[in-house]
Amino acid sequence: MSSKKLFLIGLLVSFLVAGFFSFYSSSQPDGLQKATAEQGLDLTVVDSANADSSLANYGVAGIENERLSGFLGGAIGVAVVGIAGTGIYFWVRTPKSGETK
């Protein structure tokens, strides 16, 4: 398989997971939340300064439809991380002149 094809499949899977399948993600507290609540450690927890930002919790504020809100949140997330990931790509790749091929 060409790396381009593998790359596109990886991107598609990520997009589907973030945009569509995440709707079926468990909404139960995660392991750390559960354990800290059990031990009474969560009493000191405060909301993050950006807790009511428009993308908090991977949804888009103001969109009533949960499925749509989650889809947009996931899609925006994949796009934002993708842009930052492109930055990693340019950082780690060997400069053209230095390529040994």
Place this chain on the structure above:
Amino acid sequence: MHMPDGLINAQVSIGAAVIAAGAITVGLKKSKGTLDSQTAPLAGLVAVFIFAFQMMNFPVAAGTSGHLMGGALASILVGPYVAILVMTVVVSLQALVFADGGLSALGLNLLNMGIVSIVVSTILFAGLMKLLPKTRISIIGVSATVAFISVLASAGAFVFEYSLGGNATYNIASVLISVMSVHVLIGIGEAIITGLTIGAILATRADLVYGARKFLPAHNLLIKESVVA
């Protein structure tokens, strides 16, 4: 595993941020220009993939869920230094854009889910592969094992940090049992996702997997490289 604000005091949070910043600096230095035109795109893709799968919480026990952390997966796929950059991008954007994980706890979260997980995974992967036959099955099995232990290491790091600077009243032994017991289950999920992903890429393009390149030298590209080295 994303720590909210207020759980751990400012001193320990700042200490963790300083360690994380140091590790990121090392990652930036050591990773620059290390991947060729074939493997470099994978670095960005791994960030997107881990971000997406972190959104997918799976149920682990009554009333609890877990999700992929990805530190082991990243370090096996792209090597430890690039993995630091990948996890930094994922965990930072989660906190900054999606308010997942506290802002003052960002250093702690980078340390636990990124650096601790990557360091443990890298050492363990190399150690276990030394002992086992250099086959595809070994690499998949070791990847899953390493992923499982990396989750326990991240959870253990949290307990250690809490013992240094926890804000509430606590009994450290019962915190340890409570945190570790649930993360044993989450670790199994991490092992499954990591093993399947590594297996899928090994089956299609084994040469792209950083952790496998040394052990599967049948590939032409690798023979050339080892001659140069």
